[in-house]
Amino acid sequence: MPDAVRTPSLLECCAAAIGAVSGAVQPRRPDERFLRAISDAGLPNARRTVTVTSLAQTPRSVPTAAVVEGRFSPLRITNSLTSFVIQHPDATFIVDPGYCVDADHRALAQLPRLLRMAVRPPSDTIPTIAALLAEPDLPAPDFALPTHAHWDHVCGLLDLPGIPVHLHSTEHNWISRGTVAPVGGVRDSLKDRPLVEYDLDGPPVLTFTRSHDLFSDGSIVLVDLAGHTPGSIGILAHTRRGWILLAGDAAWHSLQIDEIRQKASFPGNFADVDRDLTFKSLHRLHLARHFATIIPTHDHDATRRLATRAEQDEP
Numbered sequence: 001m002p003d004a005v006r007t008p009s010l011l012e013c014c015a016a017a018i019g020a021v022s023g024a025v026q027p028r029r030p031d032e033r034f035l036r037a038i039s040d041a042g043l044p045n046a047r048r049t050v051t052v053t054s055l056a057q058t059p060r061s062v063p064t065a066a067v068v069e070g071r072f073s074p075l076r077i078t079n080s081l082t083s084f085v086i087q088h089p090d091a092t093f094i095v096d097p098g099y100c101v102d103a104d105h106r107a108l109a110q111l112p113r114l115l116r117m118a119v120r121p122p123s124d125t126i127p128t129i130a131a132l133l134a135e136p137d138l139p140a141p142d143f144a145l146p147t148h149a150h151w152d153h154v155c156g157l158l159d160l161p162g163i164p165v166h167l168h169s170t171e172h173n174w175i176s177r178g179t180v181a182p183v184g185g186v187r188d189s190l191k192d193r194p195l196v197e198y199d200l201d202g203p204p205v206l207t208f209t210r211s212h213d214l215f216s217d218g219s220i221v222l223v224d225l226a227g228h229t230p231g232s233i234g235i236l237a238h239t240r241r242g243w244i245l246l247a248g249d250a251a252w253h254s255l256q257i258d259e260i261r262q263k264a265s266f267p268g269n270f271a272d273v274d275r276d277l278t279f280k281s282l283h284r285l286h287l288a289r290h291f292a293t294i295i296p297t298h299d300h301d302a303t304r305r306l307a308t309r310a311e312q313d314e315p
């Protein structure tokens, strides 16, 4: 039996509905003063390079205004539940193993009904394990590194039994504390496997205040993107073609980063644990975009830039 899961109150549902209407008319304005106060600590001094590959995934067309507050053009954009494989000279790891076989029963069933309807992916969404097996040239991952503990970033672990998970200690504490889970579809995925906790105890990097150098060589640096969840992180990767920042769900689409637009209140209110902090992280990403190619996990078009050549050539 999975643990009980917190359900949104009627008040929270009303606030999301009202916020969705008012945000469509008058989106939240960027905080110019905060933007000016953000300092840039520069890029890490990387001694090695890595390869970042996005795995195949089926896109879903969604109204732009349901993702990017107050934005109506283009009318629709695509999103998807993409996973990434990062190859470092010392290890290969999978980022955001986000979709399991039979996700309807194993993960989505634990979400509140309202949210389930809003986030249900297309029926032909590719489970992470299938997308991995379709890339025989990639080494098998040694561990998994989710950007945060939401069902659509971890439930693919259910088909990868025993694989160790590296998780930010703040995130682990948030998701595992108490008998009622803060969100559904996550605890089962983290159960019965080795867990390696880390802290963001390293110095500021770029526009982010804290970091963790995963291999102590500057090639993969995890940065603080708290807000969407308490322990959300971004993964700054030094590739031969430049710096890439996998941004998880700090933004759902690059348009949000370019224009500093928060997620629409529905479903954003239910997705972001702290809307104000998420908005601040968005400001930090906005400035960092000049130094790294930022890839939100669900921005389908952005993720395709990291697809293998064979997959990019497919119609």
Ligand SMILES: [Zn+2]
Pocket: 148, 150, 228, 249, 271
């Ligand atoms: Zn999320």
